Amino acid sequence: MAKSVTFPDSEPLKEPLVHGKKNGGKRIDYKAQAQRLRAQRQALPIYSARQAIIQKITDNPTVIIVGETGSGKTTQIPQYLLESGFTVKGQTTIAVTQPRRVAATSIAKRVAEEVGTPLGGRVGYTIRFEDCSSAYTQLRFCTDGLLLREILADPLLRRYSVVVLDEAHERTLRTDILLGMLKDIQRERARVARLNRDAVPETAEPDHRSRGTHMKFDNSGDQGTSGVGDSGTRVVDETHGDVTGLDDLRIVVMSATLDAERFSEYFDNAPILYVAGRQFPVSTYYTTTPQADYLDSAHLAALQIHMETPSDSGDILVFLAGQEDIENVERLLVESAANLPNGAPALLPCPIFAALPQAQQSKVFDPAPEFTRKVILATNIAETSLTIPGIRHVVDSGVHKVRGFDPRVGESLLVEPISKSSARQRTGRAGREAAGFCYRLYTEADYAQLAEDSVPEIKRCQLSMVVLQLKASGVRDVLKFDFMDRPSKKALKHALLELYALDALDDLGELTKLGKWMAEFPLEPTYAKVIYASVSAGCTREAIDIVSLLSVDSLFYVPADKRDESNAAQMAFRSSEGDHLTYLNLLRAFNKVNGDKIWCQEHFVNRRNVKHVLDVRQQLNRLCTRLGIDTELSCGTDLANVLRCFLAGFFHNCALLQPDGTYRSLNGSQIVHIHPASSLFGKKTPAIFFDQLVFTNKLHARAVSAVDAVWIAQAAPKLYGRMLATSQK
Numbered sequence: 001m002a003k004s005v006t007f008p009d010s011e012p013l014k015e016p017l018v019h020g021k022k023n024g025g026k027r028i029d030y031k032a033q034a035q036r037l038r039a040q041r042q043a044l045p046i047y048s049a050r051q052a053i054i055q056k057i058t059d060n061p062t063v064i065i066v067g068e069t070g071s072g073k074t075t076q077i078p079q080y081l082l083e084s085g086f087t088v089k090g091q092t093t094i095a096v097t098q099p100r101r102v103a104a105t106s107i108a109k110r111v112a113e114e115v116g117t118p119l120g121g122r123v124g125y126t127i128r129f130e131d132c133s134s135a136y137t138q139l140r141f142c143t144d145g146l147l148l149r150e151i152l153a154d155p156l157l158r159r160y161s162v163v164v165l166d167e168a169h170e171r172t173l174r175t176d177i178l179l180g181m182l183k184d185i186q187r188e189r190a191r192v193a194r195l196n197r198d199a200v201p202e203t204a205e206p207d208h209r210s211r212g213t214h215m216k217f218d219n220s221g222d223q224g225t226s227g228v229g230d231s232g233t234r235v236v237d238e239t240h241g242d243v244t245g246l247d248d249l250r251i252v253v254m255s256a257t258l259d260a261e262r263f264s265e266y267f268d269n270a271p272i273l274y275v276a277g278r279q280f281p282v283s284t285y286y287t288t289t290p291q292a293d294y295l296d297s298a299h300l301a302a303l304q305i306h307m308e309t310p311s312d313s314g315d316i317l318v319f320l321a322g323q324e325d326i327e328n329v330e331r332l333l334v335e336s337a338a339n340l341p342n343g344a345p346a347l348l349p350c351p352i353f354a355a356l357p358q359a360q361q362s363k364v365f366d367p368a369p370e371f372t373r374k375v376i377l378a379t380n381i382a383e384t385s386l387t388i389p390g391i392r393h394v395v396d397s398g399v400h401k402v403r404g405f406d407p408r409v410g411e412s413l414l415v416e417p418i419s420k421s422s423a424r425q426r427t428g429r430a431g432r433e434a435a436g437f438c439y440r441l442y443t444e445a446d447y448a449q450l451a452e453d454s455v456p457e458i459k460r461c462q463l464s465m466v467v468l469q470l471k472a473s474g475v476r477d478v479l480k481f482d483f484m485d486r487p488s489k490k491a492l493k494h495a496l497l498e499l500y501a502l503d504a505l506d507d508l509g510e511l512t513k514l515g516k517w518m519a520e521f522p523l524e525p526t527y528a529k530v531i532y533a534s535v536s537a538g539c540t541r542e543a544i545d546i547v548s549l550l551s552v553d554s555l556f557y558v559p560a561d562k563r564d565e566s567n568a569a570q571m572a573f574r575s576s577e578g579d580h581l582t583y584l585n586l587l588r589a590f591n592k593v594n595g596d597k598i599w600c601q602e603h604f605v606n607r608r609n610v611k612h613v614l615d616v617r618q619q620l621n622r623l624c625t626r627l628g629i630d631t632e633l634s635c636g637t638d639l640a641n642v643l644r645c646f647l648a649g650f651f652h653n654c655a656l657l658q659p660d661g662t663y664r665s666l667n668g669s670q671i672v673h674i675h676p677a678s679s680l681f682g683k684k685t686p687a688i689f690f691d692q693l694v695f696t697n698k699l700h701a702r703a704v705s706a707v708d709a710v711w712i713a714q715a716a717p718k719l720y721g722r723m724l725a726t727s728q729k
């Protein structure tokens with residue numbers, strides 16, 4: 001190799017790898033399978049703390065558990081609760097939340113194997129639009145977003161006895177909202193549990209593990225329908241109606257890298273349990289000098305590991321910032337793989353990032369073919385919770401993509417250094433089945449400079465969707481909501497105003513009927529409003545298509561060495577009205593050729609992303625159908641109608657051409673620049689609207705379309721009616 005990344009003391013590996021087994025389509029003996037995994041379970045560091053964990057959770061409403069990566073928290077603690085009678089068949093369940101879908105599904109699969117049940121039996125998972133659970137399910141893995149949606153339908157989360165919040169350190173927007181809501185629900189459940197206890201005659205037997213404060217259910221009865229507890233007394237609460245038999249809600253917060261004290265304080269000084277011990281050691285190496293180009297270094301490091309260690313010494317997991325990075329390194333690796341010396345084992349790059357369709361994401365879990373080594377290229381989607389069988393080497397670029405929001409400037413998406421907590425989680429992905437290695441593409445001195453934790457998403461994101469969710473869940477005054485980290489008042493007020501302008505809130509700040517409808521959508525409220533407007537405009541089909549198309553970062557490939565060819569190919573889809581209709585043209589053409597691979601290559605179409613668009617569209621269609629919307633209403637060739645529907649949601653994202661040739665945004669009076677990738681780049685149209693403002697080196701409007709200024713005034717007469725009338729004089 002001409003160049004290489006230098007790590008001090010790196011040495012070849014000796015031990016062979018233990019790969020996961022496949023069932024080969026044969027009938028599965030679940031019991032035998034669980035029996036085989038029992039020894040592995042008992043060898044995990046967490047096993048020795050089993051009793052202490054159960055006792056702590058029995059004795060306290062909330063417990064914070066910190067244990068090293070790989071110690072067994074995620075897979076074992078839910079099982080310990082299941083084994084210790086924290087659920088009642090057919091009545092109460094344990095929920096375990098994960099920030100990401102891929103973690104929820106893969107962990108559920110593993111835990112079902114360990115419990116000895118088919119997936120969807122005693123152990124299942126539920127993620128958005130996919131429910132693999134049944135009436136028998138007692139352990140349900142889900143995303144935190146999913147549990148939030150459940151609260152809309154069931155404000156007391158009646159079916160759950162315990163909620164386990166895993167990987168709470170990530171502090172995603174949804175985790176933070178869930179924390180506040182669960183705290184509230186826990187308080188309410190404690191209150192109705194007291195009502196139930198007061199209704200039980202003194203002679204009733206107390207539950208075995210609860211110092212007389214728990215389950216008064218009859219195991220054979222159906223509490224939900226009979227509504228009568230052991231005492232035979234119906235318990236009715238003013239706010240929640242029939243709450244007979246409803247007991248306390250237990251909360252368990254877990255992570256390997258958690259500011260446990262802060263969580264404990266938030267949950268009224270909840271006890272903290274530290275579980276010591278990692279299962280296998282991971283040797284960590286730093287580069288001797290800072291790396292100028294982390295993509296180049298990541299490619300070289302992967303290649304170096306491949307060439308210098310035997311291929312049966314484990315697969316490689318490389319952490320990069322985003323999809324674009326992954327696709328670049330994938331291209332470099334494919335080229336290198338084609339030029340490996342004779343006799344060298346093959347190299348198979350496997351990407352995984354959020355926008356990748358689920359079926360493709362799960363491919364990273366498949367064992368590599370014989371004489372082949374997998375190099376998994378991942379964003380931080382693979383940073384927590386996941387055990388990818390076969391991984392022994394982790395390459396950490398030290399960066400991730402961070403979304404930011406400023407009401408004046410809009411959104412930003414910047415590549416930034418990770419936190420120490422992220423670095424430790426990344427390291428933790430090696431050493432789960434045997435000793436592992438982590439190669440950090442930064443110096444030890446740079447590591448020392450990293451922040452301890454990342455800034456919680458709630459402090460840096462647009463909050464309209466959050467506020468809508470809170471309102472829909474019955475939180476009247478969001479400014480007083482018990483946030484663990486309070487977002488700025490300015491950001492909250494901005495969100496309230498936006499929802500008011502979208503007619504989701506009324507003059508008193510109460511949720512409107514439309515707001516309730518919008519909250520059903522797992523989308524930013526602006527998109528939900530577009531879909532709403534498209535119903536009366538008769539163009540649901542086109543509106544849903546375009547909303548789905550906007551869910552991916554890029555629809556085209558623009559390789560650095562083929563920029564002109566790529567631009568010329570894109571011309572075939574171009575609409576003079578701008579990007580929204582250009583994207584629609586692309587989707588229609590893609591569907592006509594059934595997503596043909598060669599066609600996509602010739603037209604520089606990002607096939608992977610368009611397939612994701614089709615996935616999203618299918619999900620939205622299903623949701624709309626459930627809400628009674630005809631998803632096939634089409635405006636045919638009168639596409640101006642669709643753009644007008646977009647203005648119903650995006651009237652805030654408009655800009656007018658100024659005499660000096662610049663564009664000035666209508667709501668913030670900022671100078672905005674049309675993004676060079678837009679089909680309107682370099683054109684001068686009097687009025688535009690855009691999907692988002694992104695700050696990179698300057699303020700760029702992305703996904704831009706030309707509109708009539710009058711339409712903007714018609715979409716938001718209260719805001720822009722006068723201003724536009726004056727400007728047109």
Ligand SMILES: Nc1ncnc2c1ncn2[C@@H]1O[C@H](COP(=O)(O)OP(=O)(O)OP(=O)(O)O)[C@@H](O)[C@H]1O
Pocket residue numbers: 020044067068069070071072073074075076110255256279384385386387389428431432433
């Ligand atoms: N799908 C799997 N295939 C093989 N082994 C697995 C799998 N899932 C878990 N394991 C084994 O169980 C161990 C514990 O995993 P678990 O996810 O419970 O740990 P954890 O403490 O929650 O880690 P983290 O903090 O990284 O999420 C792993 O280190 C691995 O040895």
